[in-house]
Amino acid sequence: MAKMEPFMFMAALISLGVSAVFYLWYATRMRRLARQGVVAGGEAAPGETLQAWEPGRFATMMAILGLVFLTLSMTFRWVATGHGPFSNMYEYSQAWSWGIVAALLYFQRRYRFKVLGALVVPVAVFFLLYAYSLPSRALPLVPALQQSLLLTIHVAVAMIAYGTFAIAFGTAVLYLFQRRDRVSWLPSSGLLDDLGYRAIIVGFPLMTLTIVLGALWADIAWGRYWGWDPKETASLVAWLIYGGYLHARLVAGWRGTRSSILLLVGFAAVLFTYFGNYFLGGLHSYA
Amino acid sequence: MNAVARRVWRFFCSVRLALILILVLTGLSVLGALIMQVPPEVKADPADYQWWLNNPARERFGLWAGPLHRLWLFDVFHSPWFLGAGLLLVVNIVVCTLNRWPSVWRSVTQLRVTLPPQLYETGSNRVQLSSPRLSPEQVEAAVQRVLRRHRYRVLRENHPEAIFVAGDKNRHFRLGTYLVHLSIVLFIAAYIIGSTYGFRLNALMVPEGSVREVGQDTGLSLKVLSFVDEYWPEGPPKDYRSEVVLYEAGQEVRRATIRVNHPLRYNGIRFYQAFYGPAVVMEVHDSDDRLVFNDAVALGWVSGKEPFQRPLGLFNLPGSDPGSDTEVYVVGPTSGYADPLLKAGQVRLELYRTGSRTPLAVKTVSQGQPEPLLGYTFTFVREKQFSGFQVSKDPGNLLIWISSGLFVLGMSLVFYFPHRQLWARCWRGERGKTEVVLRTISSRSYAVTSELEGLASELSQALGQGKEA
Ligand code: HEM
Numbered sequence: 001m002a003k004m005e006p007f008m009f010m011a012a013l014i015s016l017g018v019s020a021v022f023y024l025w026y027a028t029r030m031r032r033l034a035r036q037g038v039v040a041g042g043e044a045a046p047g048e049t050l051q052a053w054e055p056g057r058f059a060t061m062m063a064i065l066g067l068v069f070l071t072l073s074m075t076f077r078w079v080a081t082g083h084g085p086f087s088n089m090y091e092y093s094q095a096w097s098w099g100i101v102a103a104l105l106y107f108q109r110r111y112r113f114k115v116l117g118a119l120v121v122p123v124a125v126f127f128l129l130y131a132y133s134l135p136s137r138a139l140p141l142v143p144a145l146q147q148s149l150l151l152t153i154h155v156a157v158a159m160i161a162y163g164t165f166a167i168a169f170g171t172a173v174l175y176l177f178q179r180r181d182r183v184s185w186l187p188s189s190g191l192l193d194d195l196g197y198r199a200i201i202v203g204f205p206l207m208t209l210t211i212v213l214g215a216l217w218a219d220i221a222w223g224r225y226w227g228w229d230p231k232e233t234a235s236l237v238a239w240l241i242y243g244g245y246l247h248a249r250l251v252a253g254w255r256g257t258r259s260s261i262l263l264l265v266g267f268a269a270v271l272f273t274y275f276g277n278y279f280l281g282g283l284h285s286y287a
Numbered sequence: 288m289n290a291v292a293r294r295v296w297r298f299f300c301s302v303r304l305a306l307i308l309i310l311v312l313t314g315l316s317v318l319g320a321l322i323m324q325v326p327p328e329v330k331a332d333p334a335d336y337q338w339w340l341n342n343p344a345r346e347r348f349g350l351w352a353g354p355l356h357r358l359w360l361f362d363v364f365h366s367p368w369f370l371g372a373g374l375l376l377v378v379n380i381v382v383c384t385l386n387r388w389p390s391v392w393r394s395v396t397q398l399r400v401t402l403p404p405q406l407y408e409t410g411s412n413r414v415q416l417s418s419p420r421l422s423p424e425q426v427e428a429a430v431q432r433v434l435r436r437h438r439y440r441v442l443r444e445n446h447p448e449a450i451f452v453a454g455d456k457n458r459h460f461r462l463g464t465y466l467v468h469l470s471i472v473l474f475i476a477a478y479i480i481g482s483t484y485g486f487r488l489n490a491l492m493v494p495e496g497s498v499r500e501v502g503q504d505t506g507l508s509l510k511v512l513s514f515v516d517e518y519w520p521e522g523p524p525k526d527y528r529s530e531v532v533l534y535e536a537g538q539e540v541r542r543a544t545i546r547v548n549h550p551l552r553y554n555g556i557r558f559y560q561a562f563y564g565p566a567v568v569m570e571v572h573d574s575d576d577r578l579v580f581n582d583a584v585a586l587g588w589v590s591g592k593e594p595f596q597r598p599l600g601l602f603n604l605p606g607s608d609p610g611s612d613t614e615v616y617v618v619g620p621t622s623g624y625a626d627p628l629l630k631a632g633q634v635r636l637e638l639y640r641t642g643s644r645t646p647l648a649v650k651t652v653s654q655g656q657p658e659p660l661l662g663y664t665f666t667f668v669r670e671k672q673f674s675g676f677q678v679s680k681d682p683g684n685l686l687i688w689i690s691s692g693l694f695v696l697g698m699s700l701v702f703y704f705p706h707r708q709l710w711a712r713c714w715r716g717e718r719g720k721t722e723v724v725l726r727t728i729s730s731r732s733y734a735v736t737s738e739l740e741g742l743a744s745e746l747s748q749a750l751g752q753g754k755e756a
Binding site: 139140141142143144146147190191193194197198201202204205208209212215216219220221222223224225226228230233234236237240241243244247248250251276 | 316320519522526550559679681736737
């Protein structure tokens with residue numbers, strides 16, 4: 001079974017790569033059709049936009065297929081190593097990719113608009129390529145990591161939280177193009193703003209839970225739930241930015257453009273936390 | 288005076304202030320993540336801190352070390368800036384909560400059935416429908432059905448000119464934001480309780496067979512009977528654990544195995560297996576051949592630079608009068624590299640007068656061979672291992688987990704069960720048609736608008752079906 005994992009990983013990478021290409025194709029078609037005055041508001045009757053609809057449908061199918069392969073790849077690895085994907089960057093990156101694609105498919109279905117995939121699936125592909133560049137060999141767990149249940153939940157929750165943050169990032173980028181509601185082939189700015197908020201209200205509580213579970217783990221392993229180590233601090237920064245985003249929406253004038261910029265900064269902080277091992281020290285650096 | 292107080296109050300009410308404070312805390316945290324922070328146990332001792340500033344900090348930051356120190360940037364999270372912003376945030380939360388409480392409580396407990404008349408006539412969150420056949424009472428019934436289907440609670444009032452309906456749902460979950468903010472205050476309180484009334488030792492090193500006092504007025508001491516470390520075939524450590532005995536005021540109170548992730552708990556004090564290393568058993572006789580020291584010394588520090596980092600430990604030989612103690616540093620050979628200075632089975636002894644930095648004597652000794660030095664005779668008896676523990680007492684710990692739980696719970700209530708309110712007015716309009724207006728009051732929110740549109744389209748369908756019937 002362990003032999004199957006690299007094949008599934010490759011299949012996922014290829015499916016998502018193809019999916020990304022088709023999402024981009026879909027987006028450019030939508031744009032062209034909008035120039036010709038055929039579509040408006042991001043959605044139109046399927047008959048009218050058949051030309052764009054086909055690549056969009058194929059992109060979605062490939063994304064679903066990619067998610068299935070990723071799930072299989074992670075499952076095979078789980079069976080082989082005997083623990084969830086929490087022991088190295090290879091495993092986290094695969095998990096994050098999973099979270100991004102799952103969140104995309106959920107929000108795409110819920111809000112019925114696909115252009116988002118053109119921004120978000122490439123991010124998922126990036127994380128898979130990054131995972132591919134890393135040694136995938138699973139080393140046995142050092143004693144502090146022998147907390148399988150807690151750490152599996154910690155990573156599972158983080159995976160979904162980070163996936164929704166990628167969605168919020170995508171909507172924020174689209175919002176900045178659609179600020180004045182001039183782009184006929186994108187959904188209205190109001191919907192994009194709301195979609196970003198929906199993503200955050202899923203992601204923020206889950207991120208909080210991720211931090212709490214991480215703190216619980218540190219408390220069990222070292223007797224301190226918070227040590228201001230750089231990686232912990234970086235995650236606090238990302239958390240504060242998203243908390244700031246939630247409050248900024250309560251203050252008049254902070255919806256839309258300014259809160260979209262906060263979402264971009266927040267995602268940058270999440271990436272910084274994630275890749276922090278490369279330039280920050282601390283307890284997490286051996287993981 | 289009153290005016291000043293009111294202004295201060297208003298200042299602390301604003302969400303804008305909250306944003307600024309969150310921004311300040313974020314900025315400081317970024318600095319804290321990027322700039323090397325002084326370890327708390329170094330900061331605790333002024334001499335150690337001075338050494339730290341002159342060595343690691345100076346090496347890394349050169350001339351900037353001084354200004355960075357003066358701005359507290361080596362200890363951002365205990366700086367007046369960080370603590371001050373945190374304190375203001377707590378005041379902000381408390382004042383903001385108290386200030387909003389009456390209006391929030393009113394909106395939770397009371398639902399006004401009628402709005403000011405102009406709100407039914409203008410505004411964006413408003414939908415008007417009409418039905419030529421149905422009476423106002425029938426339309427009202429349809430409105431109620433649609434609202435109930437969406438789990439709204441419905442109130443109504445009959446006025447001569449119209450029937451008024453109001454509905455709301457999830458009103459109690461509105462209080463979730465209070466849970467959220469209360470839990471932040473509790474969390475900060477728990478953190479402060481923990482750091483004020485608790486303590487934390489990062490390195491309690493106990494060689495096998497030895498006893499060490501915990502200190503911190505606990506009256507506890509810990510003896511390690513044996514220490515075991517196991518490795519995976521691939522190399523990384525698999526398990527390490529210590530068999531220990533805990534004494535309180537000299538009496539045995541616990542016997543336990545401490546391993547990673549399985550601390551020993553006693554009276555709110557927790558002992559964690561943290562690290563391990565070499566130890567050497569030393570015997571020292573004085574000039575009258577009396578045994579003045581016989582214990583294992585944990586070589587738990589390191590001296591020197593890569594690749595010749597040598598394990599280092601120390602012990603004290605009490606002098607005849609106060610202030611004349613001798614500190615004995617014991618340096619072991621580098622592991623892994625061939626050490627040009629020390630062979631396996633050798634240690635180097637460096638003797639210092641307490642407080643001085645120039646050695647009184649330096650000597651390399653081999654295992655089992657007594658060596659005279661400064662009137663004493665030192666014997667390196669044999670090698671052992673020591674076990675390193677982190678010891679913590681944190682009376683705020685339980686509150687930390689309670690407040691974290693409340694925080695997540697409160698947020699889930701606010702986000703996933705949003706408070707909604709909706710008003711309707713039905714009346715007989717021109718030419719006998721029944722008119723109905725649906726209205727929400729809310730700042731621009733796509734979610735509220737789309738819920739209103741959804742309800743309106745269901746109502747319009749219901750009215751349409753009524754027409755056919
Ligand atoms: C780090 C500290 C804080 C965190 C994590 C936090 C968290 C939250 C969350 C999760 C919400 C719900 C957001 C929503 O409904 O969209 C919220 C709402 C709110 N917060 Fe905070 N908050 C913090 C500090 C503050 C402070 C200092 C104030 C004081 C002005 C404040 C005022 C408010 C207000 C007025 C609301 C809206 C309440 C409502 O809609 O009923 N928050 N906060």
